[in-house]
Amino acid sequence: MSEKKGWKDLMRGSDLPPASSLEYKTGSWRTLRPIWDPEKCTHCMICVSYCPDMAIPVKVTEEGVKGFGGRVYKGTVRLETNFDYCKGCGICATECPTHAIKMVREEEAAKASK
Amino acid sequence: MSKWKSLTGAQAVAEAMRQINPDVVAAYPITPQTPIVEQFASFVANGIVDTEMIPVESEHSAMSCTVGASAAGARAMCATASQGLALMWEVVAAVPGLRLPIVMPIVNRALSAPINIHCDHSDSMGATTIGWIQIYSENAQEAYENTLLAIRLAEHKDVLLPVMVMQDGFIISHGVENVEIFDDDKVKEFVGERHPDRYLLDVDHPYTIGPLALPDYYFEIKRQQEEAMENALKVYLEVGDELSKISGHKYPYFEEYKTEDAEAIIVVLSSTAGTAKDAVDEMRAKGKKVGLIKPILFRPFPYKEMRKALEKFKVIGVLDRSMAFGAYAPLYSEIRNALFESSQKPKLQSYVYGLGGKDIFKSDIEKVFEELLSGNVNPEEQRYIRLRG
Amino acid sequence: MATLQEIMAKEPALASGHRMCAGCGIGSIVRTVLAASDKPVIVANATGCLEVVTTIYPYSAWKVPWIHLTFENAAAVASGIETAYRALRKRGKIGKEVNIVAFGGDGGTYDIGFQALSGALERGHKFLYVVYDNEGYMNTGNQRSGATPYGASTTTVPAGSKSFGKPQWRKNIVEIAAAHRIPYAATAANHNILDLYNKAKKAFAADGPSFIAALQPCTTNWKYDPALTMRYSKLAVDTNFWPLYEFDHGKLHINYKPKNRKPIEEFLKGQGRFKHLFKPENKHVIEHMQKMIDEEWERLLKLEESGAVL
Numbered sequence: 001m002s003e004k005k006g007w008k009d010l011m012r013g014s015d016l017p018p019a020s021s022l023e024y025k026t027g028s029w030r031t032l033r034p035i036w037d038p039e040k041c042t043h044c045m046i047c048v049s050y051c052p053d054m055a056i057p058v059k060v061t062e063e064g065v066k067g068f069g070g071r072v073y074k075g076t077v078r079l080e081t082n083f084d085y086c087k088g089c090g091i092c093a094t095e096c097p098t099h100a101i102k103m104v105r106e107e108e109a110a111k112a113s114k
Numbered sequence: 115m116s117k118w119k120s121l122t123g124a125q126a127v128a129e130a131m132r133q134i135n136p137d138v139v140a141a142y143p144i145t146p147q148t149p150i151v152e153q154f155a156s157f158v159a160n161g162i163v164d165t166e167m168i169p170v171e172s173e174h175s176a177m178s179c180t181v182g183a184s185a186a187g188a189r190a191m192c193a194t195a196s197q198g199l200a201l202m203w204e205v206v207a208a209v210p211g212l213r214l215p216i217v218m219p220i221v222n223r224a225l226s227a228p229i230n231i232h233c234d235h236s237d238s239m240g241a242t243t244i245g246w247i248q249i250y251s252e253n254a255q256e257a258y259e260n261t262l263l264a265i266r267l268a269e270h271k272d273v274l275l276p277v278m279v280m281q282d283g284f285i286i287s288h289g290v291e292n293v294e295i296f297d298d299d300k301v302k303e304f305v306g307e308r309h310p311d312r313y314l315l316d317v318d319h320p321y322t323i324g325p326l327a328l329p330d331y332y333f334e335i336k337r338q339q340e341e342a343m344e345n346a347l348k349v350y351l352e353v354g355d356e357l358s359k360i361s362g363h364k365y366p367y368f369e370e371y372k373t374e375d376a377e378a379i380i381v382v383l384s385s386t387a388g389t390a391k392d393a394v395d396e397m398r399a400k401g402k403k404v405g406l407i408k409p410i411l412f413r414p415f416p417y418k419e420m421r422k423a424l425e426k427f428k429v430i431g432v433l434d435r436s437m438a439f440g441a442y443a444p445l446y447s448e449i450r451n452a453l454f455e456s457s458q459k460p461k462l463q464s465y466v467y468g469l470g471g472k473d474i475f476k477s478d479i480e481k482v483f484e485e486l487l488s489g490n491v492n493p494e495e496q497r498y499i500r501l502r503g
Numbered sequence: 504m505a506t507l508q509e510i511m512a513k514e515p516a517l518a519s520g521h522r523m524c525a526g527c528g529i530g531s532i533v534r535t536v537l538a539a540s541d542k543p544v545i546v547a548n549a550t551g552c553l554e555v556v557t558t559i560y561p562y563s564a565w566k567v568p569w570i571h572l573t574f575e576n577a578a579a580v581a582s583g584i585e586t587a588y589r590a591l592r593k594r595g596k597i598g599k600e601v602n603i604v605a606f607g608g609d610g611g612t613y614d615i616g617f618q619a620l621s622g623a624l625e626r627g628h629k630f631l632y633v634v635y636d637n638e639g640y641m642n643t644g645n646q647r648s649g650a651t652p653y654g655a656s657t658t659t660v661p662a663g664s665k666s667f668g669k670p671q672w673r674k675n676i677v678e679i680a681a682a683h684r685i686p687y688a689a690t691a692a693n694h695n696i697l698d699l700y701n702k703a704k705k706a707f708a709a710d711g712p713s714f715i716a717a718l719q720p721c722t723t724n725w726k727y728d729p730a731l732t733m734r735y736s737k738l739a740v741d742t743n744f745w746p747l748y749e750f751d752h753g754k755l756h757i758n759y760k761p762k763n764r765k766p767i768e769e770f771l772k773g774q775g776r777f778k779h780l781f782k783p784e785n786k787h788v789i790e791h792m793q794k795m796i797d798e799e800w801e802r803l804l805k806l807e808e809s810g811a812v813l
Contacts, residue, residue: 007341010335013214013335015312016321016560017321018565018566019563020563021518021520021563023520045511049531049534052529053519053523075508076509088525089525089730090728090730091729091733137594166586166589170579174579174619178576179583180583182547182584183584183586183590184583185583187596188586188587188590188591204573314569314570314584317567317568317599320567322563322569325560325563325571326558
């Protein structure tokens with residue numbers, strides 16, 4: 001995060017530019033990390049739509065990706081969770097209909113990913 | 115060509131609004147301001163202006179709607195008085211921090227309790243520390259002209275602060291005077307159009323206005339606002355010079371009336387200054403050397419200029435039409451502040467008069483001058499004019 | 504009919520990096536509602552959770568034009584924006600068409616914002632008002648509002664040896680809104696994204712004011728595991744605690760009728776704010792709650808059947 005500005009350098013009247021919150025990485029809040037298994041995913045979009053932090057990015061693909069049962073899923077598909085912002089609330093893991101997401105202690109997950 | 119019309123102060127302000135033809139006006143009734151929005155509403159209903167009017171459900175919403183419209187990019191106005199100003203105070207306090215150039219005519223009326231619909235300055239004097247520019251008008255002509263000036267002052271890029279334009283309730287707002295209304299085209303050219311550099315309806319350039327600021331930033335944002343207030347001192351005179359070209363009148367920080375060789379002067383705001391000028395003339399005719407100063411720009415307060423104007427007098431009486439219970443009355447307080455740095459020390463006397471619309475007469479003012487000239491003054495004592503008991 | 508895939512393909516109007524509690528439902532509501540607009544959106548936000556967490560200076564999570572003024576006037580600010588929009592379009596200064604949305608919490612809508620809401624609805628401004636209803640003043644730590652349910656413990660009306668929590672039933676804000684004869688008013692729930700999306704779409708198409716009350720479980724103050732937000736939203740609907748219905752030009756249509764409505768205990772259990780109700784001396788509270796919910800449901804069914812227009 002950048003250094004704090006003096007009063008002369010601030011935008012006028014406490015105005016702010018759009019999406020400046022992206023500089024604030026809320027991923028540091030996490031104590032649990034969602035581990036997503038793409039092979040179990042049906043790309044149903046439930047986790048994407050429920051995520052409070054918009055931390056599950058998607059892409060639109062014509063060729064599709066391999067998911068649950070080896071099937072190919074086309075159109076809007078989810079990508080790996082954006083761990084810069086994921087707070088580890090666990091809603092995605094709780095609501096996933098195919099149990100493709102598991103919550104794991106953040107320290108363990110961080111160790112495992114090294 | 116300008117036209118002379120017989121108008122009340124409220125109608126004069128409505129005329130100014132007619133010539134400004136703002137995009138949005140929010141209207142809520144409160145005595146004695148109601149005739150302003152009534153007159154303007156009839157302009158709207160008859161197609162004389164094409165302003166969009168919002169008949170809101172309270173003054174709090176009147177100011178909230180005006181803020182929404184102004185932030186959206188419109189030139190927006192509303193008017194109020196007394197309890198209405200008190201109710202919308204929460205929002206009024208927020209406007210300067212948002213740097214929105216809202217112009218609001220205020221028709222001075224006493225604050226409750228007890229409820230009173232007549233003139234005193236307790237309403238606008240309760241809003242001196244929040245960052246609104248404040249201009250006081252002596253009569254309908256001034257109320258008309260100050261409203262036009264206020265639009266340009268508020269919208270100036272170095273200011274971008276809201277402005278309150280005051281006139282005395284009933285005395286001016288409901289009293290008929292001959293008012294010179296300047297040529298519509300000339301005024302339209304002077305007032306111009308609003309060109310905000312940022313506005314919500316410019317959806318291609320989104321931005322956030324009105325965030326939460328914690329202790330690490332709040333102070334800095336407010337310091338910016340103070341800078342704009344300081345700029346307003348200069349810009350007020352610049353805009354006044356421009357308006358002078360149309361009106362032929364001058365727009366100083368304060369008016370000095372027969373002060374050149376005065377021994378005693380009074381400092382007094384608004385319509386009472388008009389009465390007082392007559393008192394000055396009558397006393398001058400009797401050979402008494404008296405004069406008056408009528409402050410016009412109250413916020414930002416021109417301390418330096420006021421000190422230079424005041425320090426040469428022997429004795430100064432300050433007449434306040436409001437009290438600051440437990441402290442020196444507001445105008446008196448500013449005069450004391452202005453004189454503090456002076457090496458010369460004029461004698462001062464504070465007077466409070468006219469609360470709740472109690473009349474003040476020429477004879478009262480003449481008594482004040484006599485008292486000042488006699489030297490019977492006490493700067494720490496608040497004296498009352500026409501108070502029974 | 505849009506699919507979740509189509510809706511999620513749209514870029515969210517809210518960016519990450521905001522300070523919502525982990526497990527908060529508001530982000531999902533905002534994303535869904537704004538995705539339903541096919542025109543650019545301008546947002547007026549009342550003071551509260553949403554406003555505070557998304558705009559802590561110098562960080563703003565909003566990608567759309569957004570304004571916050573004070574607590575009670577989201578509807579009034581939206582009215583001002585809407586009027587400016589009409590005025591400036593009339594004068595040829597604005598080319599683009601926009602939609603205007605006001606967001607407020609239940610505190611800023613049922614209570615302190617009630618007047619401004621009523622005035623805006625009565626004047627017929629074309630805008631959508633969404634209340635994210637978490638049943639209390641949650642940003643300040645769970646104080647009782649007009650939306651707090653009967654029997655809930657809040658810090659201003661806590662449960663104790665002499666109190667079982669809130670003794671009054673909650674206001675029916677959607678019927679109050681509909682009584683203003685606005686073209687569209689509806690309830691919605693956090694977990695049912697498609698229902699909320701479709702309702703927002705209808706609201707944006709309405710030729711006048713529209714109103715949506717979206718139930719938003721609050722993990723921090725209802726006191727449950729953050730992962731269960733959507734579970735509680737489902738339970739609220741499945742117990743008829745929060746029926747899903749809409750008033751289309753005053754005519755009621757119930758969107759979802761659970762075949763076997765679950766007993767209210769299913770919704771209450773596990774929430775810290777209702778824990779005291781499971782004590783034997785508070786049994787009557789749950790009984791009364793169940794009775795009121797069932798009566799309320801019967802009333803809704805009758806109203807729908809009658810075809811009466813509000």
